[in-house]
Amino acid sequence: TEQGSVLAFLPGQREIERTAERLAGNVAADTDIVRLYGQLDNKAQDAAIKPAPAGRRKVVLATSIAETSITIDGVRVVIDSGLSRLPRYEPASGLTRLETVR
Template sequence: PWLGAGRIILLEPRRLAARAAARRMAELLGEEPGGTVGYAMRMENRTSARTKILVVTEGVLSRMILDDPELPGVSAVIFDEFHERSLDGDFGLALALDVQGALRPDLRLLVMSATLDGARVARLLSGAPVIESEGRAFPVDIRYDQRSPGTAIEDAMAMAIRTALAEESGSLLAFLPGQREIERTAERLRDRISADTDIVPLYGQLDNKTQDAAIRPSPPGRRKVVLATSIAETSITIDG
């Protein structure tokens, strides 16, 4: 009842995660983004008059509050992945708290994090209740590869990927420092892995379509190797 006709604003710190979250929620409703669930970020907007859940990046939220501090039509603001802590994210929460205290006592604020100290954040939110969720946990097997100082990271990574593909089933996610390392590693893998395995890059300079394709499940009977920068370290799930 408290929501009424208002919107829910969901803050995601990363553009890729914002699009993925909006797409997943829309998919659960049998829709495309831009209907009940939409997203807005710099240079990209998929919303409509029907949008009830709006996923935004940090700068968009700050501009919304600065443009109209009362946040008309907004019933709740959710700050996801708050442990990533950025100037824009902290500024957005400070603005939202100011709006709630001075103009909108009915505005609901929710801060979510997998690792942050919930009690400290609760005190910041005037003693807000802390809700804990276990979520899903998966077994992790850590193996260390002894790389000599003279070995290029691309050579070591390509070798580790080929070994993992031979020993394990499913797809693979590998992290590299930047675009150039990704491109060089991809070159070392081409024609040296099985034909049913796709090599997929994932970094910030790629267009949205290519980024979104990288996190989608592989077609039946195929595997993929996602070569990513830190863009894929948090906030998203790559199936398979």
């Protein structure tokens, strides 16, 4: 069993929330599940970036936007879903929408 925390990159908030719900109750008692995405307030983002307290581990579920801009002490495993959300302009509608891409 790997010791330390886990950082998993997911394409968006919906996937982060769904994954957190599925992990709840299915991780060891010493493991916290934390979310990290842009719409969270600063306090929640800071808590996600801080190292896990002594004797605890955490699973950080983050959007790929954080991939190049953060370092979280204590992370020993990084999982990348290989998916991200990118804006795509649709000329027919004149609107830009987010599309999940590899």
